Amino acid sequence: MKGDRFAGVTAVVALALAWELVGRLDLSLFLPPLSRVLVAWWRLLGDGTLARAAGSSLGSLVKGFVPAAVLGVMVGLAMGRFRPVRLVLDGWVNALMAAPLSALVPILIALFGLRDTVVAATVFTFAFFVVVVNTAAGVRGTERSLVEMARAFGAGEGALFARIYLPAALPAIMLGLRLGVVQAVKGMVVGEMLISLVGLGERLIYYGNTFLITELYAVILSVLVVAVVAAQLAQACDRALVRWT
Amino acid sequence: MVLALRAGSVLGFLLLWEWAARVPISFNFPSPGATVVAMLALLRSGALLAATATSLQSLALGFGAALAVGVPLGLLMGVVRPIGRVARVYLDLLIALPAAALVPLVILSVGVNIVSSAVIVFVFSVPFVAMNAYGGVRDVRPRLVEMARAFDASRWQVFVRIVLPSATPMLLAGIRYALSRAFVGLIVAELLLSPFGLGRLIMTARSMFEHDRMFATVLWTLLLSGAALAALARVEARLLRWRV
Amino acid sequence: MSDAGVAAVPIAITGVSKAFGPVQALADVDMSVRAGEFVSVIGPSGCGKTTLLKIVAGLVSADAGRVTVGDRTVRGPGRECSVVFQDFALLPWSSAQKNVEFGLLLQGVAPAVRQERARRAIARVGLTGFEAAYPAQLSGGMQQRVGLARALAVNPQVLLLDEPFASIDEQTRRVLQDDLLRVWSDERKTVVLVTHSMDEAIYLSDRVVVLSPRPGRVHQVLDVPLPRPRELGDVRASAAFAGLVDGLWKMLRKLQ
Numbered sequence: 242m243k244g245d246r247f248a249g250v251t252a253v254v255a256l257a258l259a260w261e262l263v264g265r266l267d268l269s270l271f272l273p274p275l276s277r278v279l280v281a282w283w284r285l286l287g288d289g290t291l292a293r294a295a296g297s298s299l300g301s302l303v304k305g306f307v308p309a310a311v312l313g314v315m316v317g318l319a320m321g322r323f324r325p326v327r328l329v330l331d332g333w334v335n336a337l338m339a340a341p342l343s344a345l346v347p348i349l350i351a352l353f354g355l356r357d358t359v360v361a362a363t364v365f366t367f368a369f370f371v372v373v374v375n376t377a378a379g380v381r382g383t384e385r386s387l388v389e390m391a392r393a394f395g396a397g398e399g400a401l402f403a404r405i406y407l408p409a410a411l412p413a414i415m416l417g418l419r420l421g422v423v424q425a426v427k428g429m430v431v432g433e434m435l436i437s438l439v440g441l442g443e444r445l446i447y448y449g450n451t452f453l454i455t456e457l458y459a460v461i462l463s464v465l466v467v468a469v470v471a472a473q474l475a476q477a478c479d480r481a482l483v484r485w486t
Numbered sequence: 487m488v489l490a491l492r493a494g495s496v497l498g499f500l501l502l503w504e505w506a507a508r509v510p511i512s513f514n515f516p517s518p519g520a521t522v523v524a525m526l527a528l529l530r531s532g533a534l535l536a537a538t539a540t541s542l543q544s545l546a547l548g549f550g551a552a553l554a555v556g557v558p559l560g561l562l563m564g565v566v567r568p569i570g571r572v573a574r575v576y577l578d579l580l581i582a583l584p585a586a587a588l589v590p591l592v593i594l595s596v597g598v599n600i601v602s603s604a605v606i607v608f609v610f611s612v613p614f615v616a617m618n619a620y621g622g623v624r625d626v627r628p629r630l631v632e633m634a635r636a637f638d639a640s641r642w643q644v645f646v647r648i649v650l651p652s653a654t655p656m657l658l659a660g661i662r663y664a665l666s667r668a669f670v671g672l673i674v675a676e677l678l679l680s681p682f683g684l685g686r687l688i689m690t691a692r693s694m695f696e697h698d699r700m701f702a703t704v705l706w707t708l709l710l711s712g713a714a715l716a717a718l719a720r721v722e723a724r725l726l727r728w729r730v
Numbered sequence: 731m732s733d734a735g736v737a738a739v740p741i742a743i744t745g746v747s748k749a750f751g752p753v754q755a756l757a758d759v760d761m762s763v764r765a766g767e768f769v770s771v772i773g774p775s776g777c778g779k780t781t782l783l784k785i786v787a788g789l790v791s792a793d794a795g796r797v798t799v800g801d802r803t804v805r806g807p808g809r810e811c812s813v814v815f816q817d818f819a820l821l822p823w824s825s826a827q828k829n830v831e832f833g834l835l836l837q838g839v840a841p842a843v844r845q846e847r848a849r850r851a852i853a854r855v856g857l858t859g860f861e862a863a864y865p866a867q868l869s870g871g872m873q874q875r876v877g878l879a880r881a882l883a884v885n886p887q888v889l890l891l892d893e894p895f896a897s898i899d900e901q902t903r904r905v906l907q908d909d910l911l912r913v914w915s916d917e918r919k920t921v922v923l924v925t926h927s928m929d930e931a932i933y934l935s936d937r938v939v940v941l942s943p944r945p946g947r948v949h950q951v952l953d954v955p956l957p958r959p960r961e962l963g964d965v966r967a968s969a970a971f972a973g974l975v976d977g978l979w980k981m982l983r984k985l986q
Contacts, residue, residue: 245571252575271595328491333499339715341669343586343677344684344707347692347700352515390819393787393807394833394884404836408823423582430584431674442587446678449590457590464587465579472582485823485864 273455282459290444291463298429298440298467301357305364306425310418313372317417320373321380322406331377338370342428346435357439360432367428368421375420379413380406415479422475426468441467516698525702533687534706541672541683544600548607549668553661555608556615560660563616564623564653565645574620580613586674593679603675603683610671611664618660622653658722665718669711684710738766738920739800739810739887741786746795747945748781755781757945759795766918770931772978773941773949774985779924780816780892782946786922787813787890799888809837812881816893818873820865826852826876827861833884851883852876855909871902875909882913889914891923895930907934908961915959928978932971933960938978942985950981 257275264274285291320327320334349362383406391405433442441464448457500518507517516524528534563570588609596602626649634644676685684707691700741763748756755778763769771779784790786797788807797804799811812833820829830848839847852858855875865873874894881889891910895903911934914921925931931938935954942949954974956965965971 248571249575252572253579255572256576269595271591325491328488329495329498332492332495336712339663339666339711340708341666341673341711343670343673344688344704347677347688348704351692351697351700384817384819386815386817386819387821389784389789390813390815391832391836393789393811393813394836395807395809396836400836404832405821408821411823427584427586431586434586434589434674435677445587445590449594452594454594457594461583461587461591465583468582468584469579483823485866 271454273458277455278458278462281455282462285456285459291441291460294439294441294444294460295463295467297357298360298433298442301360301432301440302364302425302429302467302471305361305428306368306422309365309368309425310372310421313369313417313421314376314414317373317376317414318380318402318406318410320377321410322402327377330373334370334373334377338374342366343431346432349432350436355436355438357436359436360429360440360442363432363435364425364428367431368425371424372414372417372421375417376410376414379410379417382413383409412479412483415475415483419472419475419479422471423468426464426471430464516701520698521701521705524696524698525706528687528699528702528706534703537682537684537687537703538706538710540600541603541676541685544603544675544683545607545668545672547600548604548671549611549665551604551608552612552615552664552668556612556664557619557657560616560619560657561623561650561653563620565649570620570624574617577613577617577620580609581617585609585671586678589675589678592675598679598681600682602679603672606675607668607671610674611668614660614664614667615657618663619653619657622656622660623649625656626652655726658725662715662718662722666711666715669707669714673707736885736887738918740765740767741888741920741922742796742798743782743786744796746782746785746792746797748778748785748790748793749945754945756785756792757947759941759946759948761939761948761951763920763922765920768914768921768923768934768936769939770923770925770935770937771939771941772925772928772931772982773946774943774982775926777941777943778946779941782941783813783890783892783922783924786888787811789813809884810887811890812884812886812888814874814877814881814889814891814894816896818865818870818877820873820876822865825862825864826857826868829865829876830879830883833880837884847885848879848883851879854882854913855879869902870898871906874898874906878906878910878913882917886919888920888922891921893924893926896926903930910934911959911961915961928975928982929966932956932974932978933966940978940981940985949985952978952981 260272261275264272264277282291316330320330345366346359346363349359349366353359353362387405387409388401391401396404429440430442430445433440434446435442437443437446441460444460445457445464448454448460503518507515507520525534559573563573585606589606592602592605592609596605630648630652631644634648639647672683673685676683677689678685684703687703688700688707691697691703743759743761746756746759747754759782771782773779781790785792786799786804788804788811791805799808802808802810821832824832827845827848830851831844834844834847849858849861852861855878857872857875857879860868860872865876868876877894894910895906898906907930923931923934932954938952938954940949940952941947952974956968956970956974957963
């Protein structure tokens with residue numbers, strides 16, 4: 242574990258150094274040295290550009306991910322526990338989880354208009370199915386002997402759900418939420434770039450169109466930071482909730 | 487009972503769609519019938535097939551490159567552990583990064599052509615190919631390697647006879663997942679930049695408010711990726727018959 | 731034990747049959763267990779002995795026949811029976827203490843009472859000091875002690891044990907068998923134990939019921955006239971014990 246962390250830090254530092262050095266060679270207009278990117282990043286932080294964009298992005302992220310998580314867990318629990326529900330839904334869910342959902346964004350735009358609602362809807366679409374699939378798998382993976390044991394002690398359907406199925410599925414649910422967050426951030430970026438109106442995605446398009454390369458890199462780095470922080474947060478929640486393994 | 491529920495599920499979806507088109511929740515929402523009619527028209531005019539051919543070229547180029555780079559890289563990472571420990575950091579970053587953010591950069595440096603879509607497809611899919619190849623090699627049962635060593639197998643023999651077959655199931659699963667990501671990347675790239683391909687067809691239809699054609703193309707795209715993934719799953723099942 | 735004061739009840743099994751699809755697991759099983767008696771059920775694998783136990787526990791319903799525990803006809807799980815499972819069936823996300831409390835929790839026992847009774851049951855099986863441990867931190871033998879404590883904590887009249895020591899190493903198994911005997915002689919519950927170990931069946935039981943293979947029927951009932959308490963003396967070394975195990979072995983061999 243410790244060795245892994247060391248390797249991680251070393252690898253990132255090495256990448257940064259290599260980026261800086263290659264950038265200074267001035268090989269290409271499209272690879273500015275890291276230091277210039279960081280200066281641009283600092284400037285964008287200072288003048289509030291990044292804060293405004295990230296604020297809008299995070300708002301959409303929350304607006305899309307929270308319903309995706311809540312609904313996803315509910316649908317997943319129902320699918321895991323009740324066979325008819327599973328039979329009706331699992332074909333769709335599995336197909337859509339693997340499908341290029343980015344193709345649905347134009348449909349979302351047609352439905353909601355060119356507004357930031359589309360971004361939240363894209364986030365929802367990207368995150369929902371992963372949560373459903375993992376939750377359902379978690380419920381189905383519940384040890385049968387635990388269910389039998391609880392029934393032997395007189396547990397009814399409600400107690401079975403609360404005391405056996407839910408805790409047994411919790412690690413899988415948390416895994417689904419972690420994967421869901423990663424997907425959600427991707428949905429956020431795709432949605433914002435396609436409506437090109439708000440958030441970090443709009444900045445990407447704008448700086449791309451105006452050839453402001455260092456600013457473009459600065460926004461890409463910001464997107465990466467948002468993605469990594471969101472994933473780390475989800476992982477921390479997972480660790481706090483699932484401590485028995 | 488099972489069949490009835492599954493059939494009912496499809497029927498229910500179509501009814502829901504039809505109902506949604508009639509309410510109408512939005513004037514931009516065509517009925518399933520109108521969508522199918524539009525799809526047939528697009529097929530007959532050749533526009534859909536031409537766009538599909540273009541898109542598949544980018545996909546083949548990008549995904550082929552992802553396989554050519556990802557498989558050897560992942561295997562190398564698994565066999566030479568120090569390389570694995572370092573390279574996985576970069577791959578993890580690439581997996582975490584919403585790769586769509588790189589589209590403007592790719593356009594700037596490669597230009598707007600089939601290659602730029604292919605580059606995006608590559609970036610979307612290569613980390614999953616490499617990481618699964620790496621994971622497959624790492625998860626080889628040490629007992630099997632020991633057994634082969636006990637029979638005096640050379641390093642190369644251990645790799646070919648033990649490591650590679652053991653890693654294959656995970657590698658193939660990675661390739662299938664990577665293909666699904668490749669389609670995501672392809673569509674993102676085409677929606678954002680491409681003057682051709684399925685993404686362009688979708689965006690053109692949208693900008694001209696031909697929503698039936700837009701729906702038809704989106705549906706076609708989803709079916710196309712579904713068919714490709716299903717085909718790959720069959721190949722995979724055939725290759726892994728020994729797992730029963 | 732202040733809460734040991736429940737009278738043991740008899741079990742009557744009459745004409746019980748059960749099929750799983752085309753496979754007839756049990757056919758017309760008749761068997762009775764007296765109040766406070768320790769009975770083992772043994773038979774070749776696939777003879778339906780675990781199914782029979784689950785029918786008594788109310789976890790599986792019989793196709794035909796009738797089971798009464800005390801004066802209740804079994805139609806589902808009831809409070810007079812507790813089950814100990816072969817794979818322990820411990821909640822991995824709960825501490826030993828919470829696992830032992832589980833049955834009481836489902837019965838709606840108040841938290842303070844629950845904790846106290848669980849603590850006593852834990853002491854009873856010799857696990858005091860391990861209350862906070864998660865199952866993954868306990869050895870197999872200790873995990874099954876938790877399972878036994880959980881069954882005892884609800885103070886049942888009948889204890890149903892489904893191959894409880896099958897996945898535990900031999901030395902630990904002997905210790906647990908003696909612990910079980912001690913608990914039983916203190917509290918005189920009615921016990922039905924399903925096992926595939928001849929040694930275990932003879933050592934623990936008053937009577938051994940031998941089931942024939944598919945479909946399971948009662949082949950023979952063997953009395954075990956060994957003196958009690960067996961856990962104190964060296965019963966296993968006695969000629970009588972060896973003779974009984976040998977007799978049982980010959981009986982089972984003929985059934986294969």
